Amino acid sequence: MSLRSRRTMTGSPARTTRVKSMTPSTSSSRSRASSGRQALVGPEDAAAYSTATLRILASMPSRTIGRSRGAIISQYYNRTVRLRRRVSRPQLGGVGRSARPSLRLYDLELDPAALEEEEKRSLLVKELQSLTVAQRGHMLKGMPLGLAEKRSLREESRTLTGKPRERRGRRGLFPCCGWLRDTCVLALHGLGLWLLAGLHGLKPWRYALKRIGGQFGSSVLSYFLFLKTLLAFNALLLLPLLAFVVGVQAAFPPPASPGPVPAFTGLELLTGGGRLTHTVMYYGYYSNSTLNPPCVPAPDGGQCGRETDGLPYNMPLAYLFTVGGAFFITCITLVYSMSHSFGESYRVGSTSGVHAITVFCSWDHKVTQRRASRLQHDNIRTHLKELLAEGQLRQGPRSVCGRLRQVAVLGLVWLLCLAITLGCTVAVYAFSELMIQSPVSAEQGGALLALPVVVCLLNLGAPYLYRGLAALERHDSPVLQVYVAVCRNLILKMVILGILCYHWLGRRVGALRDQCWENFVGQELYRLMVLDFIFILLDTLFGELVWRLISERKLKRKEKPEFDIAGNVLELIYGQTLTWLGVLFAPLLPAVQIIKLVFLFYIKKTSLMANCQAPRRPWLASHMSTVFISLLCFPSFLGAAVFLCYAVWQVKPSSTCGPFRTLDTMYEAGKVWVRRLEKAGPRVSWLPWVHRYLVENTFPVYLVSALLLAVIYLNIQVVKGQRKVICLLREQISNEGEDKIFLINKLHSVYEKKERSRGGRTQEAERLEEDPDAR
């Protein structure tokens, strides 16, 4: 009896007992196992696995696909085959009923009948050859193989079929031609590169954006990208106006207005009046007749002068159609970019799995500065802790009293905010009525600025009040807090703009009956825009620079103020709304907006670099861009479109100025033209028909709305169906996982039995050795 034998005797039963107790109590996946599922022997018992089992585990396809070259090649071979056949599901025809399709997709390396790696590779090359060049490039691009590998695959798959070989053969006869061809090709390629490089360098602010992204991360970068988007929208709006309205009128100026031209004082840049009133800037300058009319020869047979040759240009029609067309193009572009952004940022089932997504996707590798990197660490840590706390809270019981109190506080704060909004609205309304009662003539430029200053002050001050009130309420999630703040600011701005629109179209039109009210409205919007810019400057100066100086010197805090992304974006949206509201009355307003945005970019960038730090709240940059574009589309553009439609369809234009001075509504210019077309003859009769039955009739509107609703409903059903399919697939995968665990445990127990029996035999042999007489 040796110690050895006793050890082996005591050793194996312990192991078998450990194996037998693999279910609920010892495994690490206790919670899942309690529902009666199989459970894997946990990592603390990994020593219990035999080496054979470990080897098999390590070569499981699901574990090798990331590492083994052969597995990657097989996987991409199958993908290429699928692509070539253009079916999305693998053919099940050749697969036996008991076989599992999922395993057949990966060639098991333990399968002795599996193809050698070289054969697999040649199969892949053959498949690649049968794809088109673009598809091949795309497929190669996505392969996670090394550079040398991809290069050789590409080389082999480009192998020459018939014709190129012939071409090469012929070229062989003239080696100098080959060299010449190469040089030419390289030279052309160089030229192409140079052009591309030039275009690449022309991309505005590329280096600045890279610096901002590297120092502050993607969330702050999204504000500057939004600014760039707005620039593009304004350029899109400005170009047709310049080409068809402003340029033409500038080439054919109307007769000079009576009275002296006022001298240029600096105040015009603020008020938009004075010298600028009778320029292409405002609606009143544009003539209501046909420019460059065709020459009617004099009754006495005189000749027409040379300079009247050329096309006549109907100014009122051009004005109406250009503004309408520019708005239509902007609408289409906005809706397209909103849907594109939404498509990129929304995924089915993306609301679940927040912990995994945070851990895997939240590190921004663009950040290169050490300080910013440390901030990212802090942000991620805080976010993780908040997520864990949220999870705990949701699990913990909530008292009815606590909930009621929270709801009450929420309701109270909302009520107070709405009351502040109402107060601001009433103030603006009262002040605007006051301005109407005490009429101000054009000379008193300063007093014209009173209403815009009041509006800007309210827009600046009320958000600080909201922020103060928001400190009282406590939300479950910090992201919701941000959305609520954005919502309140937006309501304030839109309501104030609504009151102003009523003031202009409802009251000013009546008050300025025999003057040019459109010019006045255009100038008001110009003033609002300029003063908005000045107040943003002041806010940046005091909110960021002075606050940083105070907090550093007086309060001795190391932290810089945070860059308020939501507030700044709302200011941009507000400015853009003003532009859209004013385009009809001041066609050059988009140009003013472009200049303002360019200045704003540099000012905000300088202030950001010098005074601010990235916000602490975790911002999902893609969600934010979607939200910004949606806010730009829905309250902002929609409101401006409604205002425009009302002004064009319902309001009587003034009779002393502008291209519509003899008409009842601006839209009548279009109607007049259609009537003229009707008289023109049978060849263009389809146009009036289209106008009568599709534009003026209400039936097509109902039809289009019904179609739109049907499309939306269909899409909702498709998304629901996708969700169901995802659930089913998850269930199927977890069932397969259970099977896998069962097989592993069975395998393990088989090896265990073998080990034990081998151990038993050696023990038997030893015993016989020591005590041959024992038998």
Added chain:
Amino acid sequence: MRTAEPPRSLRPGWALRGLRSLAPALSNFLLQPGGGSADFAYREPGPSAHRRFCELLPQEHRSTEESLHTRVSLEQILSLPELKANPFKERICRVFSTSPARDSLSFEDFLDLLSVFSDTATPDLKSHYAFRIFDFDDDGTLNREDLSQLVNCLTGPGEDTQLSASEMKQLIDNILEESDIDRDGTINLSEFQHVISRSPDFASSFKIVL
């Protein structure tokens, strides 16, 4: 020089100057059919990457011939400003290194690295390499140790920045609950890619700009 289908895109502005000034060897390297600059993911790096790579080499190896075949040690790559502040810098270099001891990078490996982290790499490719970077023990799956090491990298260096043991356990349990579909206690490549596909921010955050 072999006849080549001209590579379509080497975008940076100094590309042309770079091409002309490079020795024929490098041009040969880059312009070979299927060369490094063709429509793989190598649009933005190229001669600028070569310049940065050469800066890391000792003076005597900086000629273009040698630079294509010399390897740079890990410490030198880690000293690049784009990687210095990245907590995953070591793993990134090890994943892309093709030397047997996984401790040095050649120019090809460097280009590989830049291409995966560039704008033009597909999200599939990025998620594949992200998985390999996060797999600290290189066993083909993310088990609990890998995940806890990952979380420690994210929360910051130093003892005081790490999560407590109970928080870590809770977090890893949540992660496995959400992403381990086949319930085997580890996250394999397909499950990882499934999680990544639900995050629209991944492609833009998994980017290094030279």
